[in-house]
Amino acid sequence: MSFDIHDHRHRLKQLRDGGETKLFENRDGMACPACGEPFSRLFSTRQTTTRFPAPGDARFCLVAPDDEFVHLFSH
Incomplete structure (x- = not known):
């Protein structure tokens, strides 16, 4: 399974960006x-x-694609 945050960025509001972590x-x-x-x-x-x-x-749901980020989704 893959998830590229850049493909969906227009649908998300960035709350925090610490370089290594993003919310x-x-x-x-x-x-x-x-x-x-x-x-x-x-x-x-x-x-x-x-x-x-x-x-x-x-x-929580976790998606760990082959790229460098791990994505944790909260419901």
Whole structure:
């Protein structure tokens, strides 16, 4: 499975950019590439270990494509 954030950037609102980590809000009801349901936020990181902002009682999906970022989708 692949997910290129640049292909969907126009549908996301960037909330944070720390270089190695990025946080986006889904402003267009885009479907999660892992489960097909709309997600609320997307956390992307290049780091092998990191902390991420967890919004309340969220459910998460993880997409680890062959590129350098790992994508965590919260529902």
